[in-house]
Amino acid sequence: MKLKHQQAETLSGWLFILPSVVGFSILTILPILFSMVISFTEWNFLKGLSGFRFVGLGNFLKMWSDRWFTDSLKNNVLFTAVTVPFTMVLSLLTAIGLNRGVFFKNPIRLMIFMPYISSIVAISIVWGVLYNPSQGPINGFLHGIGISDPPKWLASSTWALPSIIIMSIWANIGYNMIIYLAGLQNIPKDLYEAAKIDGAGPAACFFNVTLPMLSPTSFFVLITSIIHSFQVFGAVFIMTQGGPGSSTSVLTYYIYQVGFSFYDMGYASAMAWILFLIILSVTLLQWQGQKKWVNY
Numbered sequence: 537m538k539l540k541h542q543q544a545e546t547l548s549g550w551l552f553i554l555p556s557v558v559g560f561s562i563l564t565i566l567p568i569l570f571s572m573v574i575s576f577t578e579w580n581f582l583k584g585l586s587g588f589r590f591v592g593l594g595n596f597l598k599m600w601s602d603r604w605f606t607d608s609l610k611n612n613v614l615f616t617a618v619t620v621p622f623t624m625v626l627s628l629l630t631a632i633g634l635n636r637g638v639f640f641k642n643p644i645r646l647m648i649f650m651p652y653i654s655s656i657v658a659i660s661i662v663w664g665v666l667y668n669p670s671q672g673p674i675n676g677f678l679h680g681i682g683i684s685d686p687p688k689w690l691a692s693s694t695w696a697l698p699s700i701i702i703m704s705i706w707a708n709i710g711y712n713m714i715i716y717l718a719g720l721q722n723i724p725k726d727l728y729e730a731a732k733i734d735g736a737g738p739a740a741c742f743f744n745v746t747l748p749m750l751s752p753t754s755f756f757v758l759i760t761s762i763i764h765s766f767q768v769f770g771a772v773f774i775m776t777q778g779g780p781g782s783s784t785s786v787l788t789y790y791i792y793q794v795g796f797s798f799y800d801m802g803y804a805s806a807m808a809w810i811l812f813l814i815i816l817s818v819t820l821l822q823w824q825g826q827k828k829w830v831n832y
Contacts (some may be wrong), residue, residue, distance in 0.1 A: 579652035582799055595806035605780040605807065608790040611697060615704075615786060616765040623705050627712030631748070634713070635720045645717075649710035656707075660774035663703045664690065667775075693783040694705055700771050700784060708764070712757050719753030720746070753832040756769055759822055766815050787811050 563766065576591045630648060634641055651659060666674050667689035678686035679723040687695040725726035731741050747754075769788040772778060778793065783809075785793075787807065795804030 538710050547786075551562055571805040571808060574802050577802040578800065579802045580799045581801045588760075591802070594808070595803045598803065599807055599810065603787060604782055604790055605787075605817060608778075608785040608787050611782075612766060612768075612786045613698065615701060615768060616762060617702050618701050619708070619765050620758065620761045623712055623761060624754065626705065627709050627757070628716050628750070630709060631713045631716035631720055635717060645713075648713055651707040652710040655706075655775055656770035659703070659707055660771050662773050663699075667699055691780065693780045696776050696780060696784045700775060703771060703775075704765075704768065712761065715753060715757055716750065717752045723749045737826050741776070747829045753825045755822070757831045759819060761820070762818055763815055766811065766818075 559680045568764045574588075576592055578589060578591050578595070580587045584685055634645055638644070666672050669675055669686075669688040672689070674689070689695050689699045727745050727749070728741055731745050736744065767788055768786055769792065772784055772786055772789045773792070776784040778789050788811070791804050791811070794800050794807065
């Protein structure tokens with residue numbers, strides 16, 4: 537009787553999760569497997585299933601001589617290398633400030649978090665107006681303080697990518713700040729009291745208590761920030777569409793462009809799998825490296 541009861545409970549559990557399993561399989565697993573298959577083909581999806589032409593590793597070899605792909609990869613690496621550390625540092629400093637006794641703590645926390653939950657389309661449009669080289673308030677302010685030739689921002693191949701980086705840092709501080717706040721509130725106050733008894737000042741407490749105790753939180757923020765930075769798309773699509781030239785083209789935008797503008801789904805799928813392998817490799821390296829600096 538006990539065995540039958542356990543089997544009935546197991547069956548009930550599977551029936552409850554069956555709709556989610558079916559939906560996940562159809563909408564996620566099957567497209568992933570299909571993209572792996574077509575990455576070895578040249579396929580214009582407008583021609584239907586009759587347009588398949590097997591090319592083997594041709595797509596994977598072709599991309600390394602494709603200047604748009606290599607430029608997109610370089611831009612993506614630069615975007616990640618700048619946004620991740622700056623966002624983490626500013627988020628941590630903001631969280632430390634809000635974790636102390638400050639006036640209007642909750643409204644300030646909400647204002648900082650709002651950009652993260654706002655529509656990336658709306659944010660990109662607003663920042664596009666701010667960056668307007670002739671009528672935007674940013675250049676208006678720079679003119680007001682005596683800078684006669686301010687940057688052209690999104691219209692400049694030199695300043696377009698930094699402009700998106702600045703906006704991305706501003707938009708993502710709120711999420712990381714919330715994570716750091718949760719980590720700070722879980723640090724036992726006894727550790728700070730013991731450090732102060734031993735003569736440690738604020739700087740010593742920060743580097744010897746706060747940072748080590750926050751290392752698991754920092755590891756989580758680091759991994760998720762790197763993954764998120766390699767998947768940046770909305771800001772590029774709305775603000776620059778990869779231009780001027782290829783100065784702001786990133787991997788996700790170029791994959792979208794190849795697949796849905798040039799209709800080469802095979803090549804786009806091959807690049808998507810390369811992006812997946814890059815993110816997986818970076819994550820595995822971080823997972824191995826965390827053994828040396830993360831304290832649980």
